[in-house]
Amino acid sequence: MTAINMCLAIPGKIVSVSGKDPLERAGKIDFGGVVKEASLAYVPDAVPGDYVIVHVGFALSRLDEDEAKKIFDYLKRMEELSELKESTP
Amino acid sequence: MKYLDEYRDAALAQQLTREIHRVTTRPWTLMEICGGQTHAIVKFGLDELLPEQITLIHGPGCPVCVTPVGIIDQALEIAARPGVIFTSFGDMLRVPGSRADLLSVKARGADVRIVYSPLDAVKLAAQNPAKEVVFFGVGFETTAPATALAVYRAAQQELKNFSMLISHVLVPPAMESLLSSPNCRVQGFLAAGHVCAVMGFEEYVPVAKKFHVPIVVTGFEPLDILQGVWMAVQQLESGRAEVENQYTRAVRSDGNQMARQMMMEVFQVVPRQWRGIGEIPRSGLGLREGYQAFDAAIKFGVIGRRVEESPECRSGLVLQGQIKPHECPAFATKCAPEHPLGAPMVSSEGACAAYYRYRRQPN
Numbered sequence: 379m380t381a382i383n384m385c386l387a388i389p390g391k392i393v394s395v396s397g398k399d400p401l402e403r404a405g406k407i408d409f410g411g412v413v414k415e416a417s418l419a420y421v422p423d424a425v426p427g428d429y430v431i432v433h434v435g436f437a438l439s440r441l442d443e444d445e446a447k448k449i450f451d452y453l454k455r456m457e458e459l460s461e462l463k464e465s466t467p
Numbered sequence: 468m469k470y471l472d473e474y475r476d477a478a479l480a481q482q483l484t485r486e487i488h489r490v491t492t493r494p495w496t497l498m499e500i501c502g503g504q505t506h507a508i509v510k511f512g513l514d515e516l517l518p519e520q521i522t523l524i525h526g527p528g529c530p531v532c533v534t535p536v537g538i539i540d541q542a543l544e545i546a547a548r549p550g551v552i553f554t555s556f557g558d559m560l561r562v563p564g565s566r567a568d569l570l571s572v573k574a575r576g577a578d579v580r581i582v583y584s585p586l587d588a589v590k591l592a593a594q595n596p597a598k599e600v601v602f603f604g605v606g607f608e609t610t611a612p613a614t615a616l617a618v619y620r621a622a623q624q625e626l627k628n629f630s631m632l633i634s635h636v637l638v639p640p641a642m643e644s645l646l647s648s649p650n651c652r653v654q655g656f657l658a659a660g661h662v663c664a665v666m667g668f669e670e671y672v673p674v675a676k677k678f679h680v681p682i683v684v685t686g687f688e689p690l691d692i693l694q695g696v697w698m699a700v701q702q703l704e705s706g707r708a709e710v711e712n713q714y715t716r717a718v719r720s721d722g723n724q725m726a727r728q729m730m731m732e733v734f735q736v737v738p739r740q741w742r743g744i745g746e747i748p749r750s751g752l753g754l755r756e757g758y759q760a761f762d763a764a765i766k767f768g769v770i771g772r773r774v775e776e777s778p779e780c781r782s783g784l785v786l787q788g789q790i791k792p793h794e795c796p797a798f799a800t801k802c803a804p805e806h807p808l809g810a811p812m813v814s815s816e817g818a819c820a821a822y823y824r825y826r827r828q829p830n
């Protein structure tokens with residue numbers, strides 16, 4: 379028996395979209411090689427290529443690329459700052 | 468994998484850990500709400516990276532764990548009826564009711580099936596008009612949009628043979644209930660990112676203010692959790708108690724409007740019993756009057772009974788963060804994932820199961 383965990387919500391990439399009626403909209407989502415169908419009823423703007431968080435067969439949120447980068451930019455600046463401090467006596 | 472691996476980068480995690488060490492001057496106790504976060508913390512040993520002064524306690528954020536025994540018994544009763552196809556998420560199958568679990572009822576011949584999405588259960592009902600298809604609708608605000616749309620679809624399709632046994636719970640009332648307890652040790656929260664992806668985080672603002680606790684909406688990967696801790700500690704150190712959003716890539720302040728609208732179309736807020744905690748007012752969702760034809764408890768006439776938990780199980784204390792799982796006397800002796808005494812040992816999101824899997828020998 380494969381454990382289907384209701385808590386696990388994971389990011390996946392929309393490969394294709396089907397269905398015209400907003401509530402019927404569904405998509406094929408690629409989770410690092412495993413492709414599954416999910417309802418896109420709650421992410422009306424999402425298009426193929428977008429990443430979404432999927433939970434129990436529903437995309438709940440579209441991931442924002444710019445926001446996703448922020449932490450890495452921040453950590454990079456911190457790193458540079460501390461290198462700067464170390465190199466100036 | 469994009470949006471996954473980069474948040475597990477060890478060097479960056481170390482950098483964040485150093486930052487946390489740098490800003491921490493006093494002891495602080497934080498609670499993560501979501502079982503998915505608990506799982507990540509124990510799996511990646513994040514708590515062991517933190518300064519000694521910081522204690523992470525594990526909250527009640529595992530829907531499997533807080534579903535009361537009485538509801539499991541109702542599920543078992545319905546599943547055992549002839550002509551019923553009982554459908555559920557996989558992680559509910561081994562949760563012990565007062566005498567059995569869904570898996571053993573299935574072994575005795577009941578038609579119990581695991582589905583991936585509640586919509587699959589609606590499909591089953593359409594394909595099997597001669598059967599009664601029941602879905603076990605449990606979970607937090609993250610699963611409620613899915614069950615809401617399933618009920619809405621069934622209503623649109625005028626399906627007479629579909630119903631749901633519903634035990635949905637809501638996170639913010641549980642946080643308030645914990646904070647109101649005189650034994651509460653929590654000084655700051657990492658709020659569950661995916662719950663907020665649906666609901667937004669405006670409703671936490673009054674909670675943060677009333678109890679003067681920082682609440683940081685936090686994601687699930689190691690870097691997310693470390694950043695969430697870092698933001699909460701900075702608030703505590705500077706005496707602030709605000710709602711902040713760490714998980715900006717997935718969470719907007721008003722959440723997902725379409726999902727919220729669908730939930731409010733189908734559900735209303737009701738009091739709910741929490742396993743190990745007791746009844747919390749306005750802490751759950753039940754079907755609105757217009758959708759009560761889809762209420763399996765009414766349809767099958769099963770009445771919720773209060774049932775005593777196994778007296779050996781300390782899940783109530785674990786779920787409220789008052790003891791760690793390995794402090795329960797039954798942990799890893801009488802209680803293990805193959806023969807769980809309580810729900811937190813069943814689900815992989817349960818704190819007891821996470822400790823069993825990753826930390827049998829506590830250090």
Ligand code: SF4
Pocket residue numbers: 779780781782783785792795796797798799802803807808809810811812819
């Ligand atoms: S270890 Fe088992 S018996 Fe103890 S609290 Fe956890 S689930 Fe209950």
